Amino acid sequence: MSAIAITGVGVITPAGIGREENWERVCKGVGLATKDPELGGALAEFSCRVPAFDATDAVGAREVWRTDRFVQLALVAADEAVADAGLNPRSWDGSRVGVVVGSAAGGVSTLETQHERFLQQGGKGVSALFHPMALINMVSGRLAIKYGATGPNFVTATACASGATAIGVAKDLLQSGACDVVIAGGAEAAITPTFVTGFARMGALYQGSLPPEEASRPFDARRGGFVIGEGAGILVLERLDDAKSRGARVWARLLGYGATSDAHHITSPHPSGLGIENAMRLACRDADVQPEHIEHVNAHGTSTPLNDAAEAAAIARLGSQQLTVTSTKGVTGHTLGAAGAVEAAYTVLSLAHQMVPPTANLTCLDPEVRLDVVSGAPRPVELTHALSNSAGFGGHNVSLLFGA
Structure with missing residues (x-):
């Protein structure tokens, strides 16, 4: 395919x-x-x-x-x-x-x-x-x-x-x-x-x-x-x-797509992040990429207590040792139905520039978030595979896997 x-x-x-x-x-x-x-x-x-x-x-x-x-x-x-x-x-x-x-x-x-x-x-x-x-x-x-x-x-x-x-x-x-x-x-x-x-x-x-x-x-x-x-x-x-x-420039490749439902609550995510974890794993399976080989996640990261905690736990369970995480919503706010596409574009640009943007306003990482969340300044990173996560009221979860 x-x-x-x-x-x-x-x-x-x-x-x-x-x-x-x-x-x-x-x-x-x-x-x-x-x-x-x-x-x-x-x-x-x-x-x-x-x-x-x-x-x-x-x-x-x-x-x-x-x-x-x-x-x-x-x-x-x-x-x-x-x-x-x-x-x-x-x-x-x-x-x-x-x-x-x-x-x-x-x-x-x-x-x-x-x-x-x-x-x-x-x-x-x-x-x-x-x-x-x-x-x-x-x-x-x-x-x-x-x-x-x-x-x-x-x-x-x-x-x-x-x-x-x-x-x-x-x-x-x-x-x-x-x-x-x-x-x-x-x-x-x-x-x-x-x-x-x-x-x-x-x-x-x-x-x-x-x-x-x-x-x-x-x-x-x-x-x-x-x-x-x-x-x-x-x-x-x-x-x-x-x-x-046709000789077109290729910014990145879309390798995998995973979509799930929490089937849990009309507005709150599954407390363990099970839905978004399964979406990420489905995207990896679709791309034939092992989850532990993911190097970057552009997180949904809304700045709400429940979402960030659940998503962080899900990302940590991927088991990648070289993973960098960011949420660009610290800069742009939450653009709602546009967010998944805007952040997919940012993920594509991260792969193209081999750079992870910082998470704005992250001055004291929540101790429950056991991830390498980039903050302060953009970080040059060698990137081959990156996920872009999105979630919505009603329990919708989507993860897109892009490759350099």
Whole structure:
């Protein structure tokens, strides 16, 4: 079975617009959360937004008028990824191109805005574009329309594992022969007062007294919840043989995909991390790589007490003696349904640069976390195999195994 090549990488997050800016900021390891004036009354004050994002300049006034922000972010990331892959949508066979994008929330900003207009103005105040803007599937639909991709097209919705699920499904589509190229990833823009308040009421968000930039602190003894973020990560995937035949640059190879369910609790992970451990082991089995040969894990690492403890225990049981771990959520916050794709992109870049970014704000490692969690500065490491982990409410777990 042919390996899968990553030939295009596109990223837009609180760490910046574009792959290079993201990699530079993530490697600096400085938290980017700020106090958010748009979250008045939301019970949580901090967020991580994409900086200096001019949607009109990025996607055009017409698209801004008829798309939700999560779609706009996906369009920007996809443009970078497709251009990076050296593919020309005007000349490819669109029937052989698939689009799979993950999102947890979809167009919640549009939903809140239109609901407010309905309350204030009645039915005639609601936009005729309400549904084409808000429906979660519109992100993949819009990308397909833009690129003339008439192959398989759908959205994956596995909460905060959605973007990783999309990439795993893309691998299956390529290896089954259903597609020759798949544009895959995740997108999210759900920093709205109502949506954020829901997380705050659950106790999932950081609501302590630390400065905003120090609030997201994965694996740290003082962690107290996540900081919500937004963004999009898009990869272009092809069969390795096809990529080589056209002389494409290959950033990394997607070797394995594992997905499991905790079947335990609607929001809390299995306390032992059994689900994410099994997902990692399935990814290793899919890749025919022994778990003890994994050299790096980009952890889900949300900065919540339960998630970090369970995931750390699961990673430790892999038995690798040379393992380095990081969570880039210390920098970007938690981008929800985009996180799995954004962090897959960071894992691909770690392999390409042979470098592990530091975990921001990790000043006192939780004594229960018995792992080599990189902090302080990026660490040069010889990497051949790396995992990217994701998990979501409902017990969804995904692990993607990438090779240099």
